Amino acid sequence: MATHDITLTVNGAAESLTVESRTLLVHALRDDLGYTGPNVGCESGKCGACTVEVDGDAVKSCTILAVQTDGSDVRTAAGLADEGLDPVQQAFHDEHGLQCGYCTPGMLATTHQLLDENPDPSRAEIRTALKGNVCRCTGYGNIVDAVETAADRLAETDDESEARADAPELEAED
C-alpha cells in the first residue's frame, strides 16, 4: 500500500503524518492525530457525525481521503473557541440542542458553514441545510432553535463590530 507524507493545519496546529492512499480523513484525524471530535456514525456519508470544516467548507470526513487534504486547514469542534464555547456551541447548549452529543460536532461544522453563507436563515432553510446530519435523540426542533439563536447572536455581534469599525479609534486589528 502506497503511503504519502502530508501536512495539515488542525485547529491552528501544524501536523505532519504519513498516511496510506486509502486512509480516510476521519481516521487520520482520530486514530493518527488524536482529534476525536468528529465521530464515525455510518462510514457512508449519510449521517454527518464526522463533519469537519476543511478550508472553511463543511466536509464529511469519512468521504474524503486524508491525502486529498494535504496542505488544508481543518477545524473540528475543539477548534471553534479558544476557551469556553463559541456562539454556535453556546446556542446548542442554551436551546438543549443535544442529548447524547454524538452528532453534535458534525452539526456544529454544518451550522458554521450555513451561517457563513446565509447569516439569517429561515427555519426551512435551516432544516434543509442540516439534511445531511442525522440526530437520533432530539427530534431536531431544538437544533433548529439553536441555529436560529446562534444566527441572531452572531448578527448582534456583527452589528456591534460594525459599529466599532465605524469608529476610527476602535478599528479592529487583523
Added chain:
Amino acid sequence: MTDDAPTDPPDGTDAGSDALVGESVDRREDAALLTGDATFTDDVAAADLTYLTFARSDEAHAAVESVDASAAESMDGVLAVYTWDDVADSGVPGVLPISTHGLDCDPPGHPILARDRVRYQGQPVAAVVAEDRYRARDAADAVDVEYDPLPTVVDQRAAQEPDAPTVYDDAPDNVAAVSELGDAEATDEAVAAADHVVEVDLTNNRLIPNALEPRAAVARWDAGDERLTVEMTTQSPHGHRGKLSTTLGLPERAIRVVAPSVGGGFGHKGHHHPGEAAAAFAAMDLGDPVKWTATRSENYLAGAHGRDHRTTAELAVDDDGTIRGLRVETDANVGGYGLGGSLSMPSWYGSLLASQYDIPAIHCETRAVFTNTAPIHSYRGAGRPEANYVTERLVGAAARELGFDPAELRRANQIAEFPHETAVGATYDSGDYELGLDEALDAADWADLRDRPDRDDDGRYLGVGLACYVESTGGGHESGVVRAHPDGTVTVYAGTHSHGQGHGTTYAQIVADELGVDYDAIDVNEGDSDATPTGTGTFGSRSTITGGNAVAESARAVREKARELAANLLDAPVEAVEYENGEFAAPDHTDETRTFADVAEAAYGWGVPEGMDPGLEATTFFEQEETAYTFGTHVAAVAVDPETGAVDIERYVALDDCGERVNPTIVEGQVEGGVAQGIGQARYEGAVYADDGTLETDSMLDYAVPRSFHVPDIQTEATVTPSPTNDLGVKGIGEAGTIAAPPAVVNAVCDALDPLGIAHVDMPLTEERVWTAIREAEQ
C-alpha cells in the same frame, strides 16, 4: 391523588423556595460534548492497541462446512484469527446467555462465533485482530468460509406454515413460545354480545434502533491481577458485567465494565452482542488491548432489531360507544437467536393493551416465532408501542365506522378512578386521563381541525388523528450512593447510565434539594461497575424513578446523619436542630451555627459522638415495587397529496404527564426525540428482508432514519399528576413519544383518506404506499 407524594423533607424543615427540582437547570453534560472533549468508546486510546473485526456470514441460513483462516493469518499486521474451534479449545463458554423461561423449546444461546450453523445474515463466523482497523478489515475479507446453504424463512407467519424451513430442530413449527394474557372466555362472550365488532389486521414494522454511535468495546486483560476491563457502549454496566461473566466463564469480581460517553442507546445497548465478548476473549488471549467498533452496516445486519409484529385484533363496541372487549392475536418475529430475555418479550407485550380505557374483557395470544433474520429485542418502548398501536388503531377505526368523534369515543371509555387494574393485569397508579385529553385537544385546536374540509385548496386530503397512551415505567432495583467528602463537596454514584438523558444534571438537582448542598458542589458518577454498587441500568423509562429515588433516599440518610453530627457540634438535642440554606442551627440552645462542610469535616475527624460511626455517606438499593404509569394524548394533523402520496404532518401536539418533572426542558427533549422516532416508524423506517434472508436495508442509504426536514416542529404540553408510587412523585418519560406518535400519525392519515374509502395503510406510510392505496381505492 396529588397529595400522596411528600414534597418536604421528613425532618420538617423546608426544602425552600430555591428548590431545583422542577427547574430547567442547564445541562452540565453539554460542554464536553460540544467541544469534542467527551470520550466515546472508539475515542479510547491505549498503547499497543489492536483492532478486532468480524468475518460475517453472507448466508442467512446455512451449515458451516469449514472456515479457512490461513490466508488471513498470513497477512501483514494480522495478530490472530479466531473461529469457534478456538473458543471451544480455550474452555471459555463463548455463548451469550439466554433466558428460556416460559419457552416451548430449548434453543441454544447465541455463540460469539458461529458453531456449525448460521441463522441470519451477518452472524459472526470468525474474528480477526490486527494492528489497525484497515488491516483487520482486509484480513476478515480473506477468511474463506464454506457453507452448505439451507432454505430460509424471514416472515413470522410463513415460518408457521407446515412446509416452512426449520430454524431450530426442537421447534419444528418455529414457535419459541405461545403465551396468553387475560380471559379468553370472557372476551369471546364480550365480542359475541357487542353491537359491533371492529377488526384490524396490522403490521408493526420491523425497525433498526440506530443509536448514532455504533456498538463498540475496548477490552484489556491485566494478567497480573487477572482482571478484565471492558470499556463499552452500554446502558447497563452491571448487566453487561454479569453477561460477560457468563459468556467468558469469569467471576464477576474479575470484570470491570466502564461506560464512557455513550452515543444513544434506545434499548440496543442494553443487550449483549458478540462483539464485546469477542474483544474480551481476544484481549485475554493476546494480552494486548483490543478495540472493536461495529460499522453502521454491521449494526444493521447483526445488531438486535425491534418491533416486527403481525396482529389481528377485534374491538367489541356497543351502539352507545361503550367498549366491551378486545381480542388480539399476534405473531411476533424473534429472529434467529434469543438474546437475554428477548424470546419472552412477546409474552408480556399485551399487558398494555387496555391503553387508557376501562375494557372489561381482554384476551391476547402471542406467538414468538424464529426466522432467519437478526435477533429482535427491545427498542425504545419495547412492547408498549406495539400494544398501544393495536388499541389506538382499533379505537380510531371504531370511531370512523360508528360515526363518533374519536375524542369523544375515547373520553367515554377513559379510566377515571385510580388505582385501576386492567383486564390484562396492569395496575395503573394514578392519572387524570380526561384532563390530559382536554388539554391536548385545546392545545391542538381540535374543533377547528375537525371542521376543516376534506381537501385543501391544493386538493390535498386533510386529516386529524389522536392517540392516547399509557406507559409502564420504572421497575426493579437501583443503586444510589451519596458520599460527602470532608470539605463538604459531594459525589453521587448511581447504577443507571446516562447516554443523552442528562442524569448528571437531574440527579444533582435532586440531591441538592434533599441535602441542602450547592448544586455545583455535587458531582454525579455513573458507568463504572467498580465504583458503583451493583445497579440495573437505564432502560424502560426507569432512571428518574429508580435511580432518582435511590440517590434521594441516600441524600436524606446523609442529611439525617449530618443533623445528628450537627447536634453534637452545637451541643443541642437532635430534635432542636434545624437545617436551612446549608446551615444547621439550634436557636433555642445556641446562637452558633454549623455549615454542611463543618459537619462533613467533623464526620471524618474528631467531631463524631460516641456510638456513631465516622464518615458521611449512604448507599441505597431502591426497589420500585409498583409500576408508575405515564400517560398522555398526542394529536397529529396531516395533509395527503393524492398525486404523490406525500404526507405532510402540519401540526403535532404532544401532551404528556410523567408526574413531577425534575427538569422540564430535559423531559420535553425526551418527548420530542421520542416523537421523532415514532414519526420515523409511522412514515419512513422499516427493515426489509428478501426471501433469501438478505437484509435489503443494510445501510443508511436504504434505511430511512428521519432527517431534519422529515420531522415537524413538535408542540409539547404537560399536565402533572404526581405518582404515589415513590417519594419524588415521578414517572418515566423516555419512551412516550415512540408509543404515541405512530398511531396518532396513522390515525390522521386514515382520517384524511376516509373520503376515498381507505381505512388502513400499513406503516411506514411512504409516498409509494400511500399513492398505491389511493390508486387502488380509485379503481
